[in-house]
Amino acid sequence: MSKLRVAVIGAGGRIGSEAVRAVQAADDLELVATLGRGDRLETLTEAGAQVAVELTHPDAVMDNLEFCVRNGIHGVVGTTGWTDERLAQLRTWLDAAPGTGTLIAPNFSIGAVLTMRFAQQAARFFESVEVIELHHPNKADAPSGTATRTAQLIAAARQEAGSAPQPDATSTALEGARGADVDGVRVHSVRLRGLLAHQEVLLGGAGETLTLRHDSLHHSSFMPGILLGVRRVVTVPGLTFGLEHFLDLD
């Protein structure tokens, strides 16, 4: 069987260079081009790339994807900064290239994606749900983007199911003790030397609790998700937003 021909755009970055190695190590993939800052996009077509892994900057991603889609190259995109306008523009390009697919994923960690998905599915079955995220102390924002997104998904699932507000008899509290309120879901941010990126979703009902915990120990955790995206995107024309749609969970 012939191997799938893969290029990496943004190959010089921390995640990009890891992606280069991951593609090289995969038996069913062939690395045919690596592009850094300033390299010509025509390299992609000259090398016969079928899929491009795009890991650059919001400033560069639109030009890169326009070129790819126009030339029938599927895309697996980790670059951030997506607005409704940008997504609409990308869809227009994809409509004009019927067989071509693009996957954009805010998070390529399969563990993180599954945690969010399971939290969403479980949320309506429990009276109480809270989120604890734990990171190294150099992190600038609290809560983490992933924790905020997880809480929003939980809140939306509960609203859709008509769940009652969470029980909480707290009448005397030190400021901040009960965490941040994200759409009615409490989120707690721990900052501790020695940690990297960790998240717990705690769900509680009468007589039982369910805890979903994701520990991210190295950015190599993005590679299985990127490779899964590369293998699947060639069979899914159009725009897919979120790795969860490629996990066949439904």
Next chain:
Amino acid sequence: MSKLRVAVIGAGGRIGSEAVRAVQAADDLELVATLGRGDRLETLTEAGAQVAVELTHPDAVMDNLEFCVRNGIHGVVGTTGWTDERLAQLRTWLDAAPGTGTLIAPNFSIGAVLTMRFAQQAARFFESVEVIELHHPNKADAPSGTATRTAQLIAAARQEAGSAPQPDATSTALEGARGADVDGVRVHSVRLRGLLAHQEVLLGGAGETLTLRHDSLHHSSFMPGILLGVRRVVTVPGLTFGLEHFLDLD
């Protein structure tokens, strides 16, 4: 809106008496009959029961269900001891009562059911999966039935996905250190005073781990699942085996 008319068979048992209280406390349900050992089944029809919660013994369950199905009473069954023969017999009765439904659930804890389901869904995305179950020290069997079942479901999911065998370089081991082998999935049983019933499924891939933990602290944890079964079974004719089919996870 009229309330759903519910009976409890086996109302004198530990779970049964809890079920009686749970039905009474539910706004949309009306408790119309409670049967203990030796009570006449005709009480169910005389009371106009629409659903019977069956929490008795393998010796009694078949007679109870035959009566219920023949009289169009839906069943929510926690009694154990199901064989292929018994299930076939029950299906025959249900075939003759087209609008009637019966739910049999080996486990009514929603947390336990979700843990198994999520473990099954996640198993193929990680190189490694192990199960730790932790119980009070009076428990006679190791591993627990739930842990064995969970490991079997994980193993089946991995086989179906064509997963590679789990990595394990252990060459020198004390006997028992690596746990029990259930279809290639390692299961560890902890027995500790102070605990009740707890289970962890640990999944690990490059740079990340996902942990699913269920803590069961009281048998009241079965009630939300029993009530959910009561409300749903009236709309699902025929035999349903396993609460997961009523959780709309797909």
Next chain:
Amino acid sequence: MSKLRVAVIGAGGRIGSEAVRAVQAADDLELVATLGRGDRLETLTEAGAQVAVELTHPDAVMDNLEFCVRNGIHGVVGTTGWTDERLAQLRTWLDAAPGTGTLIAPNFSIGAVLTMRFAQQAARFFESVEVIELHHPNKADAPSGTATRTAQLIAAARQEAGSAPQPDATSTALEGARGADVDGVRVHSVRLRGLLAHQEVLLGGAGETLTLRHDSLHHSSFMPGILLGVRRVVTVPGLTFGLEHFLDLD
């Protein structure tokens, strides 16, 4: 060997009645008297009590202890509400009864006492320390008294050791995300149906973390500490404040 003669004052309360059973079940102890509201204290001397377990109210405890100390009866006290004045008064009584001992313990759970003690000992070896306490949603205060006390002990240990302030680069935060600030130690309060009383102390340094977790699942957890207090107080004249002094940790 003759058994130690023990009385329980406040025998009708939730903890008191459990203490009665625990004393009865201990091979080396003999329950010689149980006093409820309004019972005569003379019963203690008539029954020849050597140790009195005092589990009543702040309104009653001083009279009870004055009687005990005056009659050479050792005390194991769980009643709260101690002020400097009350402690000074009790010491005066004990000075006049040289062989008699009284143990006052704010917490008889050995697990909780050890958690605080270990947190205190470990605090100066790690750059970061935070506390998470998790309770049922009917709890009125946040953080819990135990968590606040734990954070204060940690802060004091770090100050004594000259520890640097904890690293925390948070520059953008939702209100409450980083928890409550107790003397420079962050404390997070989770409220979840299904939980009882749980606490985690997380300590982090370069490349490693240490977590101390205490799960309290039933108030029977106070009994081993009460029995240990009963057996030890007879050999320790004067006032002892805190069960930790009877645990021989030093």
Next chain:
Amino acid sequence: MSKLRVAVIGAGGRIGSEAVRAVQAADDLELVATLGRGDRLETLTEAGAQVAVELTHPDAVMDNLEFCVRNGIHGVVGTTGWTDERLAQLRTWLDAAPGTGTLIAPNFSIGAVLTMRFAQQAARFFESVEVIELHHPNKADAPSGTATRTAQLIAAARQEAGSAPQPDATSTALEGARGADVDGVRVHSVRLRGLLAHQEVLLGGAGETLTLRHDSLHHSSFMPGILLGVRRVVTVPGLTFGLEHFLDLD
């Protein structure tokens, strides 16, 4: 204040090179020499080293320490392979150099040392104690050396306290389910991709459990212990075995 003059022997190794950087980064220490394989020991005296950090091989350590002790250079030793004969030899050398100290530490992770120490202190207060160690799947031995040592310390502490055997009603078990038996303490070994080195000690009594968990995420976790050893060894003449003796826990 003048800085303490420190040399690193075995500076080319993984831990050694990290130690070089750690000494350089410390305000109160001056790195005066680094020795690799084949370098002359006289470099140490010529550079005026006061403390040598020894991180080599069992083949080289005795010659290195003989030189250091004879020249009044204190030692902080991470090299393994200590027998009673070797320790006796080292003591003879130290007896002839009254002001000189040597610290040998099987484990420089303060978190690991504290976990063992706390486990030892807590063991006699709980009916049940088990150990779970979790490592990456490339590890050859199960249980880990640290887990075996921890279980032995727990068993010894319980024997000294006259603790009863642990309760365990298991009558039907799959082979291996209950883990390895180390002096009566059950030890469970998990092997999972994505993990590094982790250990949990679970202690359980009536109504409560205490869990001590150590997560080692990077070998930089040895550096605080090595630096603490360097600063303390100059004030403690003779042989000290085990970092715990420098932690002032008593």
